[in-house]
Amino acid sequence: MSYYTSLTGLKNAQTDLNVISHNIANAETTGFKKSDTAFADIVSSSILTDPALTTGIGARVSAIVQQFSLGPIEQTGSALDVAINGEGFYTVVSPLSGETQYTRAGSFTVDGGGYIKNAQGMRLQVFPVDATGAITSTTTLQDAMIPAQNAAGEDFAGVTIDSTGQVVATYADGSNTTLGVLALASFVAPTAMRQEGNASWSATGVSGAAKYGQPGSGLFGNLMAGSLERSNVDIAEELVSLITAQRNFQANAKAVDTATQLSQTIINLRS
Template structure:
């Protein structure tokens, strides 16, 4: 019987070393939670046994208790590195466990080829759908959805109106060379404006201003304006030059309304369009040429340019056209008995009958921790503590081995007496 007593001691010491070694192996695993082995003594007795004469029969492993204390928080440069400061787990739809739900504290997320927010194993982060104000529209388990980033945002709108407010130099002279966009000496100033075709492609409209002293009068000075879009000349009624004049105080006399350009077909879209140029507010001053304001009413389709997650878990995608889209709010889960969760590897846990069903919430709610972006939670393993535990388990193993050796020697002695 004593052999089995010592054997049980060896087994629990081995289990203790295994658990400690597992903790040490995962000291660098983000979101990892260490475990502690709890043991119990084994006593065999019945109602006739004198309690003063009971002899123990060894030890047994009762449970490996997971320790859900928070690990060290590390700052990163990725907005999709998330950490929960307090209680709770991220909910993910696994990529390798038949698409089942799992829970994790490892918040190292990224965007995959399908533009889903996923972890290193390709499991999708789950969140609540939200309205235009970022308020969840449903918070039950069935409403959890993948957080997917649309590739583009907005509807393309061709430019219909361009406005330029410029200052032209009153002392400017007529260029000696005939106007040519490629010859800077043939014009007195130019202004570039980004405009858009019917497909939302950006084009550059450049308007050149040329002094035209031959058409001055006693009460006005004359200029001509020429506009080109991606090198294609704009015309009004087939005429390229738009006359512009100012009175003696520098106030613009003509044109009195927006100049409507003839329809043209950009090569970038292949769709005919036309727009107008409004020079209202332009003036002739003693200073040099300058552009005060410029604007246009076209719009491009926005390309995805960035993503952010705020402290409440609201995920927002940004686009090149200035649009922002609310994708959802990160869901957090908690359990009545977290230590009853089943570890399934890859920093995942799954619910069991011991843990109870997941209780869903949001970052900052009662019973749930805060959410931190550009931060990731490291392992909660303390190397010093684990090394001490390992030494202790080793000594326990050696002591039980020694007891087993002594018992073997005693039995050998008995055998020699019989012989």
């Protein structure tokens, strides 16, 4: 029995090492959120078991939970680098599959069609606005797209995103056009979202559907243009956790070795 008890400890320590290694590997990934491993004990008992003689038979991984605390803000100077100073996720949609994902990585660029997209080619979503820049719907989202020319035929000259999420295009004649208001999403249980890689997540039945709002309203944070949110991984903390996980692995390996020696001693006695 001691073999299998220690084996669960070895497997858990290995899982912990994997999670910590993943955190450290993504210490420089924009918008990355670190994960913590939670463990639970396994007990061998039944309704006929004397509570005073209940035997523990190891441990298991109960959850690997992501921590959505705010990461450090780094200024880049790019107009389409945006950080959320508070709660919320950017919403991006794949133009090919129509898949919707959510991210905190706010590094965007403009493609040849004028669409604002992330590094994976997914298009940033905004609330539609009228001619005055007022939001016309908070339930319908659309792609953020910059026309190459305005109604007067003037060429596109630049774009800005303010703290409330207004995406404003500037043209050669000095005129400005509000293209939409960036839509932020929130979830009842963000830790239950499915990780998709590239610092992106998708909604699940446990996380609940996304609720949208304008930056700076309610619990949603303001936007910081020209900035990016870095990974929230603390290298010093992860290195301490790495040492602890390594010691746990070594201790469980030693327990297996001790059980082997005891078994060998018993076999020698019988022979």
